[in-house]
Amino acid sequence: MPTANLTRSETAARSAAVTVHDYRVELDLSGARDQDRAGFATTTTVAFDATIARTWLDFLGLSVESVTVNGQQVDVEYDGARLTVGGLSATNVVVVRATGEYSRSGEGLHRFLDPVDGATYLYTQYEPADARRVFACFEQPDMKAPFTFVVTAPSGWEVVSNRPAAVIEDDGAHQRVEFFPTLPISTYITAVAAGPYHRVESSWTRGELTIPLGVLCRVSLAGYLDADTLFDVTKQGLDFFAEHFDYPYPWGKYDQVFVPEYNLGAMENPGLVTFTEAYVFRGAATAAQYEGRANTILHEMAHMWFGDLVTMVWWDDLWLKESFADFMGALASVEATEWTDAWVAFANRRKAWAYLQDQLPTTHPIVADIPDLEAAKLNFDGITYAKGASVLKQLVAYVGRDEFFTGVRRYFRTHAFGNTTLADLLTELSADSGRDLAGWAQAWLQTSGMSTLTLDGGEIVQTDPRPHRLAVGLYDFDAAGDLALRERVELDIVEERTPVALAPAPLRLLNDGDLTYAKVRLDADSLATVERSLDRVTDPLARGLIWSALWNAARDGELEVGRYLTMARDFAPAETNMALLTAVLSNASFAVNHYLPAAERDRWRGEWLESCWATLHSSEPGSGAQLAWARATATAATFDGRHAADIRSILLGDTPAPQGLPLDPDLRWALWTALAATDAATAADLNAELAQDDTASGRTAHRRALAARPDAEVKAAAWASALGDTTLTNDHLDAVITGFRAGGRRDLIARYDDEYFAVLRTVWEQRSIEIARRIVDGLFPAGDSLEPVDAWLADHADAPGALRRLVIEQRDHLARDLRVRAVAG
Template identity: 60%
Template sequence: MSSANLTRDETAARAAGIQLETVEVDLDVRGALTDLSFATSSTFTLRSSTTETWIDFIGESVDEVVVDGVARAVEWDGARVRITGLVPNMDHVAVVTIRGRGLYSTSGEGLHRFRDPADGETYLYTQYEPADCRRVYPCFEQPDLKARWRMSVSAPESWAVLSNGAEIARVGVEGGVRVSFAETSPLSGYITAVATGPYHRVDGVWDGPDGPVDLGVLCRASLARYLDADEILDVTRRGLTFFSESFGVTYPWGKYDQIFVPEINVGAMENPGLVTFTEHYVFRGAATAAQHEGRANTILHEMAHMWFGDLVTMRWWDDLWLKESFADYMGAHAAVAAGGFPDAWVTFASRRKGWAYVQDQLPTTHPIVADIPDLEAAKLNFDGITYAKGASVLKQLVAFVGEDAFFRGARHYFAAHAYGNTTLPDLLAALEEASGRDLAPWASAWLQTSGVSDLSVERVRGGEVELVRTDPRPDHVVVGLFASDGGRLLRRGELEADGVDARMRLAAEVPDGIALVLPNVDDRTYAKVHLDECSIVAVEEQLSTIDDAVARAVVFASLWNATRDGLLAVTRYLDAVVRHAPAEDNVALLGDALAHADAAISRYAQEQTRSVLARRWLDVAWQALQTATPGSDAQLAWARAVGAAAERDDARADELWGMLRGEHPVPVGLALDPELRWIWLTALAATGHATAVDIDTELALDPSSHGEIAHRTAMASRPDADVRAAAWQEAWADITLSNDHLDAVIAGVRAGGRRDLVAPFDADYFARIRPAWTERSIEIARRLVIGLFPASESLDLVDAWLETHADAPAALRRLVLEQRDGLARDLRVRAAQPSL
């Protein structure tokens, strides 16, 4: 095993012998415009019961190690710096200093450096979770060794310089300025942070109960005109008030900066006092209400981490859910309760649970409280189980113990463990004390098992129904009863069931005339819903007439899951979407339905019928675009759907070109902004209707970083064997590609589903993935392994690789197994389709 891949056992042993008190960091990025590396040093004060330990650092060099004023020989294997000469006495405070040079990153791991093509400016920011703090400064790379951190950064004089704490000093130095920041309260290393560059800043204030808190919203200067800081600050103030009151601890980290950064490899990161977000949340063009809600949800998710994760932190990554499941739940809960987005639970039912259901059916699924033996496993567990399934079962838990008791328990938890580390029993104890309930059976059933239950109803004689569950767990299920009345499905009552039986006869009789029997109508439980045939027919005809958006989300999810399982024909699913999507007024549900329709054609339709269905879907999307309400979210959603459909079928190429060139009128109210232009142009490129000259011309109109990324995708999308071969080679071999640029090339390779252009690379893929895993960072390697997996018509190559690479790293095998499962599902569902 690589020394970079820290294990749970060895870090636990290290923590048992070390008491870390402070870390003083000094970074020098004055040469960021030209240098490949930067000077970095960390000084630790600690107590030790052993004579030696190690400190983590991955960089260009380790130049000096000093222990209690004595220089020591540098013993560094590229990941661990051996520290000797410690006094094995917990009463003795040791001082250890390590100086070296770190390397700038383009993969979003460590200190990421980005040059803005719009104005030539350079920006830096850090991203550490779970274990990339060691790429920037020496540290103890484990969450249970917290410290008070003092940060200093030397940077060009004109740049903004930020860290977790407030700036306390700024002095001129040769070629720049040295900025020092206030000492933090105890923090784990992975949530420390630095950002510097000519960022644009908007200031604000939150009037908290303990006095005003300074707020900041930042982005690159070239994006300043798109930054809707007022809305972001409004959501921020609402959230800080809500969480401070709900958790009984006022926001504890001083100032609160939120910075939108380029090429980040996650949606956001909860560094206290300096939260980083993907700048895709800075909308350059038209954005739907669902996009605004999604941004607010992420803001509130990261804010919840200020308590769940930052104030109280899991001891090791087994309990990653202690922060991510809670933050995912709190993001939706706070968006509804305080954020001004009352439909957030609708989006949760459709998107987050959909992600969880997919993840939980993979052969590599795991319990919410997972077994994480090492850091590679931790990296891959930021998944739909830890986030969305965990949040789903927390929603059940809140209902089970009561919302008041749940928040009382949370307040007990924070009061007892502030600035410390916890495990599952600590949380359960707090919730049990507050609710008076024994939560051990619930935790055993929901947190320590894996897999998703199937939930259905069977109509039996006498007008009753039976609730049928596979793999039953204790929960409360509400079954909605809907009658068809005047062309609408109207709710006429409900039945409820509690228990753990696989089959339960519901007490009440179903009234006559009930067309739809909908289990989990309120989306409270976590289970895949299967509708009986009578109910499927009812929703095929009248789905869009159901008033309750959550119930519609459950129905849409049920139809999609049935399609993925091969139980509902792709044509029936498409018919339902074609009939009801134009009438869907929740844009999140609409967007999901459109994306699923596209996926159903590309993944699950038989090859001989795919082109027919693709043409039909393009025509449907085109007509819906023409008739959508001008300026509406639905109009924008359909415009994007047209672009996705046009990647596979060129029937509307002339009309799309006409609008892009200004020769044909654009539908009234539709903003043909750069984002939409690139979607349509990439579709034209993928079908051979846009040349390299056309794509270069578009880049001249949009010479931004977003334009540059879209340009890469469009260029690689051209349906020419040599173009795709060159893009394939570039993805694997060009180590200068940033994570976003790599994603752009991969998207081009896969554009239009042109298996005829990429099938020759199947064997090459399996020859490359293990060397890539060894030679590239896990973030880049993960993108290659997932993004370029062959969508072949056979499992032979992947099975052969798995058989001959039983000794491959467990994290790599997990990714390959997951991709194999997806391909096997695709082939299985295609084979189950009836002929047209």
């Protein structure tokens, strides 16, 4: 539908002419358990002032039954996305009665049937613009209003929204729950969840303010829900933000619900934060997983102020909430929880995401130019999150921590329940710091790209010059033989070349302490030291920066891939920080399968599998490292079948698993998928495993493993399913695509390259943007030539900008693969 997209200019005109007073949204979900029922009744009553005679409400649903304007029923003018309303007065009340559609893509009101117990669960997900899939509304962030939700649902269900329930009427079959009105919020952060959720309660108190806390998940996952740990992090975060923001938590309650088939890590709906169920660990989890979950909890909590209380006017300033939340999540983790090394994961993993995104031809400034919603959808990326957070970390050092938080507090008080732009924030941050931030904003927020820093004799050289405050760490061997910090030199650099006086040292580490945002290179002597003694670097942040420097150099073709892999093989077994270990294992696997020419790739696939297998068996029993190496073994075994018989014997119970290794369902499925991809598991094997784990996760993994089998008919069926089966859920689509690509079997899937390019436009036009994005990215041909994609781009200059962006980014990834392979060859 061409009108489903919304542009910045037309929404700005609408908000200038329309002022919303309040919404009342009534949803009838009483028939949700009937899976044959596609839709639900939705009624919106919206009161607003207008200076124009006609405007439109946004709605993506099955039908619109009636529209009433100021008490008069009018003709329905609905094109499937926009509902035009005319005859407006200065003050208006519009009532829209319509039928929404239950979602299977994670957009709008998602409906999930739990295979374990047959229970139905519902939840909403709207960002950036899917509230219109549930109720008619003015779908843009600057048209805030109070919302009153009224939900009819089966009796016995938990029904939750942004606010506590005000009235509950229950006749024994159905319940009608009316919630207290919200404070003024944007449409995209309203929320409803309904179903027989398992609920655990607690509370948080600070002074006279007491906030009820709730944690919810599906009943079939209740045995895995570590609610006490979740509440601990939640309370620590609320304490931290209450102290640093000096603005009382405004949303009345704090529910956190873990939901199935979720497209995101989490979403900051005020009073009802939604999370992926992946954070409810069905089996063993590493410290990195717990740390990552805590970071996400705190990220979403920061949004209660950054994004919910004060919201950007339009998606250009998406960074105003996401960059801050990413920064605050790491800061709160370090200062308020047990995860005091959270900056290590941030430096090595979150910034890696930003570095990758910032080197694509589609990179953009942190303050981006977002002309429409399709562009907004694709800007939830490493620039907006991790680069923005990196820059904010530098800003805090630049203006001073106390001055930064003073400005933030004034920002909240000045703009509470309103909408802002970059200028509003800079005004508040400049007031106490005494610094003019216009130049800083131009250099860091309004330009794209990054600097690469190197040591050249007595100078620091930077490409793409920017102002940096950074440190150079001089590391030397101590009496115990460890590489420890001997001296740190801090300086400001602006120009392309900056003289610096550094004493000789075995390891000279640029950006020590991770003060700035830039790629760094190790000089030749430091690289030689690292190749011999990386495991002797005692500081985990320094190790993280070294691992990051090595990976970036390998990705750029400046460090031989074999040298990187050798260091990964030699030093990863000794890595004690689980976030770093997880990243190195992932990067090494990626390097083997993307950055090596065919002959070297085959050799390294075997060598890397042998290394993973050996380290798995030598790791401390029951440790997080053992689990990480087991997962790495499963990944490596997907490409090389030399240990297939050993793995099969372990899975069938004929051979004991390594001592202490929890062979939980997720790990078992990873290993079965490896066997399937190397033709060492049959459909009967996989069906037998499903019988032991007939859960939602098990069914998804079963699809993935079935599609992984190296058989031409299997691949044909997977291809047809991914493109043509519109009943696949978002998770099931991912599983089919991942299985189709498993093992890198170009001999079986290259035949679909031409069809991929032939159907791209049709996929984009006929599928939702979330589903289309998964298909475009997931099925992109990883061939040996850029010619097919270049031809498509040349022939489709008129394709939607968001589609072209995805294709251009995939082209760039392939071009890098080919470029680095050529260097390695």
